[in-house]
Amino acid sequence: MYAIVEIAGQQFKVAKDQKVYVHRLQTEEGQKVTFDNVLLLEDGKNITIGAPAIDGAAVEAKVVKHLKGDKVIVFKKKRRKGYKVKNGHRQYLTEIVIENILSSGAKKSAPKKEAAPKAEAKKAAPKKSAKADDLKKVEGIGPKIAETLAAAGISTFAELAKADASKISEIIADVRGNHVTDTWPAQAKLAAEGKWDELKKWQDELDGGKA
Structure with a gap:
C-alpha cells in the first residue's frame, strides 16, 4: 500500500x-x-x-x-x-x-492545529496594519514571504533585525523557492535605523538577498 x-x-x-x-x-x-x-x-x-x-x-x-x-x-x-x-x-x-x-x-486534530495560527494572524491583523513595515524593501523578500513572516509575528524591520537567519528559514520553509536569509536581519537593521542610502548601496551588490 x-x-x-x-x-x-x-x-x-x-x-x-x-x-x-x-x-x-x-x-x-x-x-x-x-x-x-x-x-x-x-x-x-x-x-x-x-x-x-x-x-x-x-x-x-x-x-x-x-x-x-x-x-x-x-x-x-x-x-x-x-x-x-x-x-x-x-x-x-x-x-x-x-x-x-x-x-x-x-x-481531525491536524486541521485544527493549522487553523489556530491562521485565526491568531487574523485577530492580530488590525494591530499589525498600524505599525507594520514594508518588508519587501529587504532584498530577497517577496509578497508571499512578507505575508508568511507577518503571520509568524514578524511584521516590522526591527522585529526582522532581531530574528535569527536560521529561524527565518524555518518560518518560510513552506514558501516555494531557494531563499537565502543570511543578510535579511542586517538589511532590516539598516531599514529600521533609517539608513536607506547605505541599504540601497549594499542592495546594489546583492542578488536575491545573497551577498
Whole structure:
C-alpha cells in the first residue's frame, strides 16, 4: 500500500516504514505528526484518487530529526557588467518515518492545529496594519514571504533585525523557492535605523538577498 501525500508544500509517494526528507517542520524530534492532504491511495488492486484530497485519508509519521541538506552552489553572472556571484545554500530539512497510512477515519486534530495560527494572524491583523513595515524593501523578500513572516509575528524591520537567519528559514520553509536569509536581519537593521542610502548601496551588490 502506498499513498501520494502533500507535506510542507511538496508531494511525496510514501509507504509504511519509509524514511522521507521534507522541508523543515515545526514539530519536535520524537513526536508524531499527521498529514491529511492525501491525493492518491493504492491498496492492492484498488486506486483511489482525491478531488483534490481524499476525505478521511491520512498519513501518520514520526519526526526522527532535524538537519540540513547537502550544499547547493549557485553561480550567477551578468554579461558585460563584470558581475559574478557564487553562493552556497543548505536547505533546512526534517527526516520523518512513515508509520501508518489510513484510508479512512483520520483524526481531525491536524486541521485544527493549522487553523489556530491562521485565526491568531487574523485577530492580530488590525494591530499589525498600524505599525507594520514594508518588508519587501529587504532584498530577497517577496509578497508571499512578507505575508508568511507577518503571520509568524514578524511584521516590522526591527522585529526582522532581531530574528535569527536560521529561524527565518524555518518560518518560510513552506514558501516555494531557494531563499537565502543570511543578510535579511542586517538589511532590516539598516531599514529600521533609517539608513536607506547605505541599504540601497549594499542592495546594489546583492542578488536575491545573497551577498
